[in-house]
Amino acid sequence: MTSDAQASVLRHNPAAVLSGCLAGAALALAAVGVASPAQGQELASMINAHGYSFYGDLSYAPDFPHYRYVNPDAPQGGEYSEWAPGTFDSMNPFTRRGRPGRYSSSMYESLLEMGGPFGDSAPADAYGEYYCLLCETLEYPESKDWVIFHLREGITFSDGTPLTAHDVVFSHDLILEQGLPSYAEAVRQRVISAEALDDLTVRFEFAPDISRRNLIDQVGYQSIFSQAWYEETGARLDESRLEISPGSGPYMLDSYEINRRITYRRNPDYWGNDLPQMRGRHNFDTIRVEYFGDDAAAFEAFKTGEYTFRAEGNSRQWAIGYDFPAVTRGDVVREEIPVGTPPTPTGFIFNLGQEHLQDRRVREAISLAYNFEWTNQQLQYGLMAQRYSYSQGTRLEAQGVPEGDELALLESLGDLVPAEILTEPALTAHSSSAERLRDRRNLRRANRLLEAAGWVVGDDGVRRNAEGEVLRIEFPFASSGSATLEAILETFVQNLQALGIDAQNQRIDPAQYTERRRDRDYDMIFDQYVAFIDTGTGLHQRFGSEAAEYSLFNPAGLASPLVDRIIDISLVAESPEERDTALRALDRVLRWERIMVPVWFSDSEWVAYWDIYDHPEEFPQFSSGAMDWWWFDQESADALRASGALR
Template structure:
């Protein structure tokens, strides 16, 4: 059933009352006189609902009992534990300073549920739909010029204090004043006012003459902090600290040992236990994170049951590492779960702030040094597929030569569009020989590109430019990563050396790696962007120019007027079809920009876990949900402990 069917459009005069109850249990118009006066409207066509999606469709009706994929009768109790690499020295995830502990954001909630506490999608069976969490309803005009949220009066922080509209406005302003600069600047340009109308009503007004995309869901997804705690402690959002403010979520920080472990415990007094979207979820009493110096140490600890749930990212380990006794006995379960998300755009990202990497021919030549086929066969046991698109395998993947609406859009952009984009097929990942690491055909092609760009190999085998400068590249990587990734990086640098490039793979400790990553102190780094299934202003933060010089979300520093324009077109699309055309063009343009060397992906999520957890038989499309809606099997855990198999 659609949102419009559940929450009818209403025409109200400026003198309408503050709150009245619509049929079907949906809260109706609030503070309309204030809103309409601000917009200079005599009347306003209004939408009131229990959630939000841009085009007005919600899969779950106002009276839904629970998400479709959960077990509403799942027992609660027990513990699940996983590992994290490296170190942590902060429990504040909203600052550039320090290394925040894993899941340190999990104790906070937002007006709309935009994800599960520990990183899973929620709801995990639909995309682009956001249901009221701290709010019980929201309302907005069809123009989406503003939005009003009605908070749940029962919402509480973990210290028992009420969560009010004042806390929402305080948190919004705190991010603007002390949040990450790229985030704060983007929000400041789009949200021009935040107001607590009363204790349980908050209103946001949006800038005129901008896309209505990512406005309501933006303010609805901002974490809400306790104003009282911040004012009493004098803490800042932009500082590294272990002391945390109380959250309103289902879990609280229980304890931590710096660089060893973090423990989160379910709040037995959680205010939202009985909400429909929480039925069958948040089932574990304890969620524990164990820290290890590297993947090898972590894997050995998993074998002994030091932690109990392990997402596996090392293809070699998945292929041959799970032959220890607990697996043979059936005490440890291995599972491959289809991943309905497009693959993460990961690979070797170029720092476009380096002058030598600003030449597209140079980037293409370096890309040709990566041999996916050999790497997959020799290092990854043939388990991987080759990635090339930013929305691979979806309706938004650009294919072939642009035609129809795609071609018309590109042609409308005039001189912003390189001629090749109009006539050539979408850039695909190159093919290489699986028999030898150094594919001579690709290296010859790369050599020609480098020479055309002014980088020539001398008698000493070193490639230099006209000024005699040697072509050098530094590729830092964290020592906490997997041995397979390290081998991939090292073989890539071997091929670069064959081109006369002095490439150095630098294995450094996680803290130093984090610092260099934040400061963009690298030539090339193994990193990732986001795949997209829809548009949103977050695309500007990731791929756009507005904060390219310093954004943590844009590791290449991509600043392309063409990319900016295509993102804007997608944001202003009036129909889903026009949006999809723009996003296919965006995929095509990003692939042409060659900001990274795409590497590999698996269509399945690999997980291993001790056989003490249970889950529904069918998984939703967008999440495996172990920390969200799995549950603990106490009888099986007792059996494994009695046998000595599990600690």
């Protein structure tokens, strides 16, 4: 360890002071009159743990044997296979250009485990709890001004080289230099320094005078890359490439065929095989992803067993499409798994960077052209419910007129808060006629709003403003999407055209769609935000002004001083009750902003799979876990192959 590193340990690790020279230090402090009780108080307030949550509560003890929801004796072997739409031309998930292959980030781990390699929650029965993965323990003061992670011994990348604290610091610096600008800038403002104190110890120091929310978990969730590989190859994190850096995760890349398939295989030498949290997980020998040009082709391939697990997102298909012989014979299983999280805020999102969409009256008028009730009955077989809240169905959903603590919070913000937010009920989705696509009542309301905003219908039936500019909406969507979604977009556009708006769907190839989404080259887009059931600095990236012009996580480009202020209040809340009050106000204000036309959701996850998989009987609240803790049923697979039903 260098002298600078030693000094850092002594400054920020009271335990090191005690173990080094407690008696001499105490005498010296007494001699010069320095307040040694303060040092003792810091020591008393130190937290050393096997995981992290903001309030310090962890559901699993340090010696837990495995996560409660897994089968610790699940057999290992076999293959899991699914499909992906469109194309890919890169295996670097961090590229700013091109389309990365699905799950290309699955090979990289972080200090704290915040999810399985393929995106499932971990642990899936607790929210806001993060357990040590690459680290063995972490320590930090109650002030959360800094954190030290103590790495486990024996961690290796897939090429057999050791993973050390120096790789952690290198990865942090690499993301700041070459990562997504919105993310890198957010980290740069919050994390002052990253320092490897020795090969197994890394320390992060955080900026003063900011919320302590999401600082420790932010650095704990950072992907860790091999410094040696990047230095030897000269590769960049932000470039599109098929060559990959070695990861430390349980799976490694096996093979790929551009635009056809990707296969990952379990690393038999995975360093973490014996960790308690890995018991009953990562059970498949291989994970295979088959690519198809569109959903229709993918569904036909599923029928023949070309891939064996399908998460169904097409309501029409779920309602009437699963009548093929394999289902009738029982060779294919259909299952509806309850969803324990609030619905994802999906919808038709406005690009607020477009001048003609900056008027709330225009956005409200456009919203009135969407007929959920007719769409649900005619195109989605009545399977959906309508969404409107960013925390729907939770304690954070704003309801009615603000009152009590929420009203007091909003009133304290003065002129930032529009008067109607204080006096009107929280905005919910409008109702429409299920009998006809064009709800005349809503279209009349929309017409009045557009005229009040200065968009008047001319003799040719087209709306223009005083400068003669046409009210135009361009709506790109990927050709790889489902036919049902395309039909829904078409009916929405028909109603917009009935209002005199020059609205056009633009069906484009997936690669072009990805570029236009990244460049925010659209008027409206079918996209999503995230539901929230807790606060965090990530709310600023998704809804805040700090990166609104370029953040990929904020497709509307929302930049509202009111939203910023409420997020800040939630971040410094001193109790869960104060936090929840602020988040209810945030939900209310986001709905008032009308940054999207909210659409539909299902309270169940629809999955279909060939009868070669099994899972525990009970599902945890936050994940269905097919790729994480399901397992392969070899006996059933052999029977299906023997019958000729499955190749």
